[in-house]
Amino acid sequence: MxxxxxxxxxxxxxxxxxxxxxxxxxxxxxxxxxxxxxxxxxxxxxxxxxxxxxxxxxxxxxxxxxxxxxxxxxxxxxxxxxxxxxxxxxNLLNTVYENALRDRIDEDNEALEKRVKKMNEIIQTLPPKCRQTLEMNKIKGLKYHEIAKIMGVSVKTVESQMSVAFKKIRKGFEKENLYLLLVNFLKKA
The missing domain is CATH 1.10.1740.10 (RNA polymerase sigma factor, region 2, helix turn helix motif)
Structure with a gap:
């Protein structure tokens, strides 16, 4: 054929x-x-x-x-x-991925803003000398010995003030860290 x-x-x-x-x-x-x-x-x-x-x-x-x-x-x-x-x-998958990423960035920015606001609130509740020590170290970038010299105290006092500040900050975020740990656990489950 x-x-x-x-x-x-x-x-x-x-x-x-x-x-x-x-x-x-x-x-x-x-x-x-x-x-x-x-x-x-x-x-x-x-x-x-x-x-x-x-x-x-x-x-x-x-x-x-x-x-x-x-x-x-x-x-x-x-x-x-x-x-x-x-x-x-x-193209559809890229669009979905980009939208998800954009949403995640927005969520992260919101969470960051909340954390910064909370950090500022906690810092404002610190005793005046403790807050001043923290600001001189973390904002101005001064070393402990420089802070001690300016404030007319010992380096041990500066270390003690920084320790108090960190403890109060950690305590202020204690519940949030537990919440974040729980969220991460639930995402993996």
């Missing part, structure tokens, strides 16, 4: 002729599409769909033409469709 006879038979719904065409071109089409996809499995899927499309549109076949070029065109168009579908899926 030559290709023109096969075309006429397929157009008339002859499954045997279709199977003959499938056996004749399947491996060639897979090899052709694989040059684009570099993936045998996806190439096979594309070619199988191309044959299904050919069968579903068999009434459009021209009896005086070989189905080879029509089949290759369908397979190539199916490949292009798969690329476009992958791009749309990839």
């Amino acid at each position: 030559n290709e023109l006879e096969v075309t006429k038979a397929i157009k008339n719904g002859d499954e045997k002729a279709f199977r003959h065409l499938f056996n004749l071109y399947y491996d060639r089409l897979v090899a052709y599409i694989a040059t684009y996809t570099h993936d045998k499995m996806s190439s096979e899927d594309i070619v199988q769909q191309a044959f299904i499309d050919l069968w579903n549109a068999k009434d459009k076949l021209q009896e005086c033409k070989s189905p080879k070029s029509y089949l290759y065109t369908i397979a190539y168009n199916r490949f292009i469709d798969s690329i476009n579908k992958d791009k749309r899926r990839h």
Whole structure:
């Protein structure tokens, strides 16, 4: 059976002729599409769909033409469709990821602002000398011995004041740290 006879038979719904065409071109089409996809499995899927499309549109076949070029065109168009579908899926995933990241950054900024506000509130409740010592060290960047010299106290006194400040700050955030620990635990569960 030559290709023109096969075309006429397929157009008339002859499954045997279709199977003959499938056996004749399947491996060639897979090899052709694989040059684009570099993936045998996806190439096979594309070619199988191309044959299904050919069968579903068999009434459009021209009896005086070989189905080879029509089949290759369908397979190539199916490949292009798969690329476009992958791009749309990839773009959708990127959009979802970017939105999730943006939401996370907003949440983190809000949490940071709350923590800074709370830190300032705790610092304001410190005894005046303790607050002054902490500010000189952490804000102005002075060393303990420099602070001791300016305040006219010993380095041990500065260390003691810093220790008191850190304890009060830790205590102020104690519940929040427990809450953050619980949130992290729940996220992992």
